[in-house]
Structure formats: structure tokens, C-alpha cells
Amino acid sequence: MEAVMNLNAPRGTRDILPEEAERRRALERAFADVCERYGFGEIRVPTFEHTELFVRGVGDASDIVRKEMYTFTDKGDRSLTLRPEGTAGVARAYVEQGMSSWPAPVKLWYNMNMFRYEKMQKGRYREFWQLGCEVFGSDSPQADAQVIGLLETFFRELGLGEVDLEINSIGCPQCRADYHKALRQYYAVYVEDMCEDCHDRFERNPLRMLDCKEPYCQSLAMKAPSQLDYLCDECKVHFDSVKSYLDEMEISYRLNSRLVRGLDYYTKTVFEFVSSHVGTQGTICGGGRYDGLVREIGGIDVPGVGFALGVERLLLELDAQNVPFGKAQSPDLFIASFPSTAANALDLAQTLIRSGLKVETDVMGRSLKAQFKAADRMEAHYVLVLGDTEVSISRGKLRRLSDGSEQDVPLTAVGTLLHDYRKKRSVAEKEEVRFEL
RNA sequence: GUGGAAUUAGCUCAGCUGGUUAGAGUGCCAGGUUGUGGCCCUGGAGGUCGUGGGUUCGACUCCCAUAUUCCACCCCA
Numbered sequence: 001m002e003a004v005m006n007l008n009a010p011r012g013t014r015d016i017l018p019e020e021a022e023r024r025r026a027l028e029r030a031f032a033d034v035c036e037r038y039g040f041g042e043i044r045v046p047t048f049e050h051t052e053l054f055v056r057g058v059g060d061a062s063d064i065v066r067k068e069m070y071t072f073t074d075k076g077d078r079s080l081t082l083r084p085e086g087t088a089g090v091a092r093a094y095v096e097q098g099m100s101s102w103p104a105p106v107k108l109w110y111n112m113n114m115f116r117y118e119k120m121q122k123g124r125y126r127e128f129w130q131l132g133c134e135v136f137g138s139d140s141p142q143a144d145a146q147v148i149g150l151l152e153t154f155f156r157e158l159g160l161g162e163v164d165l166e167i168n169s170i171g172c173p174q175c176r177a178d179y180h181k182a183l184r185q186y187y188a189v190y191v192e193d194m195c196e197d198c199h200d201r202f203e204r205n206p207l208r209m210l211d212c213k214e215p216y217c218q219s220l221a222m223k224a225p226s227q228l229d230y231l232c233d234e235c236k237v238h239f240d241s242v243k244s245y246l247d248e249m250e251i252s253y254r255l256n257s258r259l260v261r262g263l264d265y266y267t268k269t270v271f272e273f274v275s276s277h278v279g280t281q282g283t284i285c286g287g288g289r290y291d292g293l294v295r296e297i298g299g300i301d302v303p304g305v306g307f308a309l310g311v312e313r314l315l316l317e318l319d320a321q322n323v324p325f326g327k328a329q330s331p332d333l334f335i336a337s338f339p340s341t342a343a344n345a346l347d348l349a350q351t352l353i354r355s356g357l358k359v360e361t362d363v364m365g366r367s368l369k370a371q372f373k374a375a376d377r378m379e380a381h382y383v384l385v386l387g388d389t390e391v392s393i394s395r396g397k398l399r400r401l402s403d404g405s406e407q408d409v410p411l412t413a414v415g416t417l418l419h420d421y422r423k424k425r426s427v428a429e430k431e432e433v434r435f436e437l
Numbered sequence: 438g439u440g441g442a443a444u445u446a447g448c449u450c451a452g453c454u455g456g457u458u459a460g461a462g463u464g465c466c467a468g469g470u471u472g473u474g475g476c477c478c479u480g481g482a483g484g485u486c487g488u489g490g491g492u493u494c495g496a497c498u499c500c501c502a503u504a505u506u507c508c509a510c511c512c513c514a
Binding site for chain 2: 006007008009010011062063064067068085114116118119120121122123124125128129130131132197208213261262263272283284285286308309310311312313314336338367368369370371372373374375376377380383385387389397399401404406
């Protein structure tokens with residue numbers, strides 16, 4: 001009966017250790033910074049919402065709602081669901097907080113964890129993080145172009161290359177209905193011979209038949225009618241404008257008439273940033289316009305456009321492209337001490353750290369030699385040996401680990417010197433030149 | 438949800454067709470002069486071989502279950 005404790009993190013969840021946390025923090029900061037420059041404000045919404053919100057918002061035809069939600073009943077007998085995506089919750093907040101009376105457009109960004117009950121693969125987790133933006137209140141193609149522009153800026157500032165932008169328009173409910181009809185008409189004669197999944201898709205969501213991987217289905221998809229030919233005038237003009245704005249901003253994109261979104265709320269513009277490095281989960285970022293969403297969840301008729309960016313996939317991509325990003329900074333100084341000077345070391349470290357430096361001291365009672373090894377391992381820039389002599393004359397030798405050079409300095413000058421060194425380092429880094437001291 | 442592969446020291450992995458005290462590299466700790474790192478040398482700690490059953494004289498090696506990961510679908514960030 002006594003079961004052995006399962007020490008594994010639950011399937012699809014993971015521990016984020018300091019090294020990765022550091023990179024994430026850098027990523028999140030960069031994103032927040034770009035968003036603020038584009039005039040977006042941060043929003044944080046609850047981790048769980050009433051299940052009904054996602055069923056209505058994301059759509060009961062979507063896979064997310066049909067089989068991937070973490071739904072539970074609380075003690076008040078309410079059905080709640082851990083958010084599987086961000087937009088529905090943000091849209092709910094928009095309605096509940098009366099943001100429709102704010103000066104339009106309302107531009108929000110978020111950084112939140114999401115939960116989807118899915119089978120694991122690289123770059124696909126049951127708890128994962130998304131960075132996202134939403135623009136409420138503008139039906140202008142300028143808004144579509146601006147969120148894409150924001151992403152382009154973000155990727156550029158990260159130093160990320162080799163991600164492709166794909167765009168498409170899936171029209172509005174009216175012209176999409178026409179297109180669905182046309183698709184069904186086209187597929188009707190073949191459907192018997194198509195794969196099992198496509199039988200289901202034919203009934204539920206014919207758009208999906210277009211990106212089926214089965215050879216036969218794919219051959220049919222090649223000749224299937226294109227959504228773009230069925231766009232109504234308004235949707236067509238909108239899409240053309242989006243494209244021309246992108247052209248104007250010199251953002252390259254690939255038209256993909258078979259690009260579909262997994263969530264039901266999308267209208268008109270849809271887009272993805274894809275990479276070839278993340279395995280089958282090549283989509284790093286997905287987004288689009290969702291003009292019907294706010295009304296669908298019970299608000300007024302407000303247009304919206306936004307995107308969600310997968311943090312784990314972006315990190316994989318940064319790794320794959322060897323983008324140096326968010327590396328922890330090494331200590332400015334390691335203070336080596338002896339039992340008799342431990343207190344002095346702590347005190348000096350305290351002072352220097354308060355001045356803004358990163359300083360390490362030994363708390364393992366190690367030999368001097370071992371302290372040097374430790375300092376070397378953490379790539380400290382300098383080591384100061386603080387022994388009885390140094391304490392009594394208030395001077396010490398500051399040793400630079402990169403070349404072993406030492407200089408004799410008053411202890412009171414150490415802080416200033418190190419700040420000075422640090423400044424020179426950062427300047428050198430910026431100009432990508434070697435610096436001499 | 439479907440199909441397949443993997444799981445042995447902190448990490449990356451050996452371990453032949455089941456046979457005595459389970460290995461390497463790396464990392465970690467310590468020593469190689471009594472106050473000085475990176476190289477080198479030596480030593481040490483660390484594994485109930487994912488977990489639970491079963492077959493067997495005997496299982497890390499075979500069988501079953503379960504957990505986790507990975508791959509292909511599905512789908513998505």
C-alpha cells in the first residue's frame with residue numbers, strides 16, 4: 001500500500017534552473033521593452049477562468065477545447081479551466097473592466113504560463129509560457145501590420161535571423177461560409193477516398209483538409225479552391241492593405257493560402273513565424289485578427305488583433321541559431337579570506353555589493369588555493385586576498401584572473417577601481433573591441 | 438488520442454547471446470610547499486542500473502505493468 005513517492009515533475013512540466021531562468025528573464029525584459037516602445041501596456045489576468053469563457057471564446061470545435069483543457073470543479077461547484085491561451089482571458093478583462101470606454105485602441109501585452117493537456121514532444125509542454133500582444137478597438141489593417149512590425153523588431157533586437165513570416169487571410173464569417181461551401185463542393189466527390197481524419201474534417205472544419213499530410217489528400221489540396229479567391233471585397237481590401245503596409249516596412253513574408261489557425265475566433269489576417277529548428281513544432285509565434293471574439297464572449301462588437309509567442313520554442317530557436325543572449329554576468333570580484341579574516345571579507349563584500357558590484361566570498365571554509373579555483377570557475381574578473389596583513393595595513397593585492405597581473409591598492413579604493421573596470425568592459429563589449437586596462 | 442524508441446553515477450554514455458564486488462569520460466571534493474586559479478598528476482565521494490511485479494539456481498540484461506522523455510501522427514506556442 002505504501003507507494004513510492006514519484007519524484008518526477010508531472011508530465012509536460014519542467015524545472016527552470018538558474019541558467020535558463022536568466023535567459024528567460026532577459027527575453028522577457030527585451031519583449032517588455034519593445035512592447036512599451038510600441039505603446040503597449042502590460043496586463044495580467046487570472047491563471048484560471050470559468051470554463052465557459054474558453055468554450056465560447058476559443059471555440060468548441062477547436063482541439064484545445066475538445067481535448068486539451070485542464071478543467072476542474074472547485075469547492076463551490078464551479079467549472080474552472082487553467083488558461084490554455086491568453087486572448088480569451090484578456091478579452092474577458094477588456095469587457096469586465098470596461099476598457100471599451102478607454103481611449104481606443106487599447107493595446108496590451110502579457111507574459112503568462114498556459115496549460116494544455118497534450119502529448120509531449122520537444123518544444124511542446126503541458127505548462128508553457130507565451131508572450132503576447134492584443135490590440136482592441138481597431139479594425140484597420142494598420143493594426144495588423146503594426147503587431148507584425150513589433151514582432152519583427154523584437155526578433156531583430158534579439159539577434160534572431162532565419163525565421164519566416166507566413167500570412168494568409170481566412171476572411172470574415174460571411175465570405176468564409178462561401179469558401180467552406182466551395183471547399184465542400186470541391187471535396188465532395190473525393191471525400192470517400194480520403195483519409196479518416198479528413199472525413200471528420202470534412203464535416204467539422206474543411207479548412208483543415210488543406211494541410212493534411214496524407215499524400216492523396218495533399219494532392220487534392222493543391223488543386224483546391226483558394227480562400228483568397230473567395231474573400232469578400234472588404235476582406236480583400238483589408239488583406240491587400242496589410243500586405244502593402246508590410247511591403248512599405250520592408251518586412252518580407254510568404255503568402256500561404258493554406259495557413260489555418262487552430263482557434264476558432266480568428267478572422268481576416270492570420271500569420272505565423274516559423275522556423276526549421278524546433279522540430280515539427282516549427283511555429284514560434286501565431287497570431288491574427290479576431291473581430292468576433294469580444295462579442296462572442298458577451299461584450300460589444302469590438303475588433304481585435306494580436307499574437308502569442310511561445311517562449312520555450314523561441315529559446316530553442318535562439319539556441320539553434322547560437323544567439324548569445326541573457327548570459328549571467330560573472331562576478332566583478334572574489335574575496336579570498338582566512339578564518340581570521342572571514343568577518344572582514346563579509347564586511348567588505350557587503351559594502352561593495354551595496355555599491356552595485358557583484359562580489360563573491362568563500363562560505364565553505366576552503367583553502368586559499370581552493371578559493372582561487374572557485375573564483376576561476378565562476379569566472380570572476382578579480383580576486384582580492386584578504387589576510388591579516390591586508391586587514392592591518394588596509395591594503396591588498398587585486399589580482400586579475402585573465403592574465404594574473406596584480407596591483408597593490410588601498411582597500412578603500414577597490415570599489416572605485418572595480419566600477420571603473422566594469423565600465424571599460426561594457427564599453428569594450430559594445431564596441432566589440434578588446435580593452436586594455 | 439494513435440504508432441514507435443529510450444530510461445545505467447550531477448551530466449553524456451559503455452555494459453557481448455542473463456552468471457561472481459556495475460564501468461568510462463566529464464563534473465564535484467581533496468591532496469601534489471607553509472597565503473594564489475586556469476594545464477598536469479594522484480586520491481575520494483557519488484548508482485537499491487526509472488518504479489513495481491514476474492520468469493530463473495541467478496536479471497542492468499528476458500516478460501508484464503506503470504512513470505518520465507524523445508520521435509512520427511493529431512494539433513499547436
